[in-house]
Amino acid sequence: MEIIMIVLAGILVSASVYLILSRSLLRIIIGTSILTHAVNLLLLTMxxxxxxxxxxxxxxxxxxxxxxxQALILTAIVISFAITAFFLVLAFRSYKELGTDNLDEMRGVPDDE
Incomplete structure (x- = not known):
């Protein structure tokens, strides 16, 4: 059973790294949320x-x-909820101000044409 949990945590980590490396701010937030779930799963398995x-x-x-x-996981859940809420508010505010959630457009990087 522990091997299945470790493999599942590895799949979650790989999916979260893929999302974190994208250009969309919302995908980065979802990736960090998935990464915290993977870490919680690893703590439970350990x-x-x-x-x-x-x-x-x-x-x-x-x-x-x-x-x-279990106490560490409960603390990590509370912290990850607060960080995710902060990231969502920050993303909403930056989208409202700049009109985009693409990180390259936020930095002002020109397109490669």
């Missing part, structure tokens, strides 16, 4: 997908689940 009880002390339970990766 924590191990083993079974166990909840991490509350009980005399009868011998194996517990590690709560640290």
């Amino acid at each position: 924590g191990g997908l083993k079974g166990g009880a909840i991490p509350i002390y009980d005399k009868t339970i011998k194996q517990y689940v590690d709560p640290i990766p």
Whole structure:
């Protein structure tokens, strides 16, 4: 099961890098969002997908689940949501001011004709 999760995270990373390297600002934002999902998936996989009880002390339970990766992922989700919201507002404002979301047109790079 962990191999499938690692392969899926690799596919998500490759798709996000492809989107980040594009010229459209909206595609870059979607790529960064997908990249954060891939990192969250990798953190979950690195924590191990083993079974166990909840991490509350009980005399009868011998194996517990590690709560640290889940806490890290929860923090990463909140941070990625805030960054994505900031990027979307920034992209909307730049589109409203400049009339384009193409990065080359924002920089003023002339077309190669």
